[in-house]
Amino acid sequence: MTQSLTLTRPDDWHLHLRDGDMLRAVLPETARDFGRAIIMPNLVPPVVTAAQAGAYRDRILAALPEGMAFEPLMTLYLTEETDPEDVAAAHASGLVKAVKLYPAGATTNSASGVTDFEKVRPVLEKMAEIGLPLCTHGEVTDHDIDIFDREAVFIDRVLDPIRRATPGLRVVMEHITTANAADYVRSQEADLGATITTHHLIINRNHILVGGIKPHYYCLPVAKREEHRLALRAAATSGDARFFLGTDSAPHTDANKLQPCGCAGCFTASNTMPLLAHVFEEEDALEQLERFASKNGPAFYRLPENDRQITLVKQDAPVRFPEKIDTPDGPVTVFDPGFDVYWSTES
Ligand code: NCD
Ligand code: ZN
Numbered sequence: 001m002t003q004s005l006t007l008t009r010p011d012d013w014h015l016h017l018r019d020g021d022m023l024r025a026v027l028p029e030t031a032r033d034f035g036r037a038i039i040m041p042n043l044v045p046p047v048v049t050a051a052q053a054g055a056y057r058d059r060i061l062a063a064l065p066e067g068m069a070f071e072p073l074m075t076l077y078l079t080e081e082t083d084p085e086d087v088a089a090a091h092a093s094g095l096v097k098a099v100k101l102y103p104a105g106a107t108t109n110s111a112s113g114v115t116d117f118e119k120v121r122p123v124l125e126k127m128a129e130i131g132l133p134l135c136t137h138g139e140v141t142d143h144d145i146d147i148f149d150r151e152a153v154f155i156d157r158v159l160d161p162i163r164r165a166t167p168g169l170r171v172v173m174e175h176i177t178t179a180n181a182a183d184y185v186r187s188q189e190a191d192l193g194a195t196i197t198t199h200h201l202i203i204n205r206n207h208i209l210v211g212g213i214k215p216h217y218y219c220l221p222v223a224k225r226e227e228h229r230l231a232l233r234a235a236a237t238s239g240d241a242r243f244f245l246g247t248d249s250a251p252h253t254d255a256n257k258l259q260p261c262g263c264a265g266c267f268t269a270s271n272t273m274p275l276l277a278h279v280f281e282e283e284d285a286l287e288q289l290e291r292f293a294s295k296n297g298p299a300f301y302r303l304p305e306n307d308r309q310i311t312l313v314k315q316d317a318p319v320r321f322p323e324k325i326d327t328p329d330g331p332v333t334v335f336d337p338g339f340d341v342y343w344s345t346e347s
Contacts, residue, residue: 003314005286009306010273010293012037014135014174014195014246016265017060017072019043024063025327026251029269031070033345035306038135038246039072041100042109046077050090057095069308073097073301075135079112080119084126091132097301098133098172099123103158105141107220108250108264113137117162128168133301135172138181139221148205151221152180160184163192172300175200175248177221179231185242186235193300195246196236196292199266201279202337204229215257216333219250220264236292237285244297247272253330268335271321275335277312277343311346319344 015030015037017023030037039060041047047056053074060072075098076087082099090096101120102113114120127134139150140157163169173181173194185194199219204226208217217223235243249272250265257263268275273293280289298305318340324331 005277005289005312006309007290007312008294009033009035009308009310010245011035011297011306012247012249012269012272013172013244013297013301014038014040014197014248015269016040016042016248016250018251019056019059021328022251023060025325026249026267026269026332027060027063027070028065028068029325030249031064031068033273033310034070035308036071036073036303038098039074041075041077042102042107044109046079046109046112047075048077048079048082048112050076050086050093050095053090053096075100077102077112078114078120078123078134080114080116082120082123084123087123087132088126088130091130096132097303098135099127100135100137102137103139103141103154106137106139110137117158121165124162124166124169128166128170131170131302133170133172135174138173138176147222148224151176151178155180155184163188172246174246175221176232176235177224178228182231182235182243186240193242193244193296194235195244195248196232197246197248197266198268198272198275198279199223199248199335200229200232201236202229202275207338215262216336217266218257218262218264219248219266222264233279233283237280237283237288239288239291241291241296241299243292244300245272245276245293246297251327251332253327254324254333255330257333266335267325267332270325270334271341273310273312273345274319274321274341274343275337277314278337278339278341281343312343313346315342315344318342
């Protein structure tokens with residue numbers, strides 16, 4: 001029997017679209033199923049000023065195929081030189097919906113990120129005053145901290161001190177990968193949300209490392225132990241308004257993934273909604289999918305929900321998703337969950 005599920009159209013609260021040819025190739029993959037997305041600013045060079053964010057927004061809209069509707073929600077990349085007044089003006093004009101904090105060196109294209117958190121205090125205070133959210137890549141970069149512990153240490157050493165020093169600052173812990181992060185979010189009274197990716201609901205660190213190294217499962221923050229994956233599933237399917245979808249879909253060509261020092265990132269834009277339907281069904285929580293993907297995010301960002309919808313249909317036979325998408329830079333491999341999926345979307 002065919003089962004179908006019609007939801008308010010989802011949004012992606014953490015997305016990498018890149019620029020140029022790659023932007024043109026990956027944008028339709030997101031616009032097919034999603035109404036809006038928070039667009040990550042880690043281009044080369046990064047999107048630091050309001051003027052750069054405006055120009056990037058124009059390039060995204062110009063890359064959108066005819067007949068597709070999609071709203072890019074722009075962010076600014078926080079540096080030690082960021083001007084609080086530029087941030088305030090970008091917010092007031094409606095252009096910018098968040099500011100992104102990368103600890104310097106934490107991930108792809110994060111060299112201009114923050115080392116001395118005192119230097120960004122005036123910007124954070126301005127953001128608290130105007131209600132503009134801070135999105136955090138929550139990993140410390142200290143060489144003596146094990147990569148699997150970097151998120152938990154970030155909470156204690158960076159995030160909690162920043163939040164205590166800046167009352168009223170609204171923060172999104174992005175792409176959380178640990179039970180520690182989910183517990184921290186739940187323990188706070190207000191002004192804190194978290195995004196969860198599709199792939200962190202599906203893989204743990206064994207998927208990356210057992211039986212040969214799997215570069216297409218390598219992303220940052222790196223997937224953790226199984227107990228953490230289960231904690232993320234519990235948070236995502238709970239209906240708790242503080243948890244919402246941010247795919248962190250991060251396209252890299254196969255040539256850049258499959259090399260001695262391969263890039264971090266999983267490309268999930270093409271099949272996220274079918275994969276989420278599979279995961280939520282497995283957790284017996286299909287009725288919570290709309291909150292996670294379509295309702296909790298707009299509520300946190302104080303934006304209206306999309307007025308369009310999306311329909312997910314459960315097929316009788318496994319759905320075959322394209323293994324790769326072609327781009328002028330070379331193929332990009334689509335995330336393979338490693339199991340059969342029976343759901344597809346009808347937009
Ligand atoms: C992202 C990218 O490729 O830009 N990679 C990733 O593994 N998630 C950067 C990021 O969000 O950390
Ligand atoms: Zn990201």
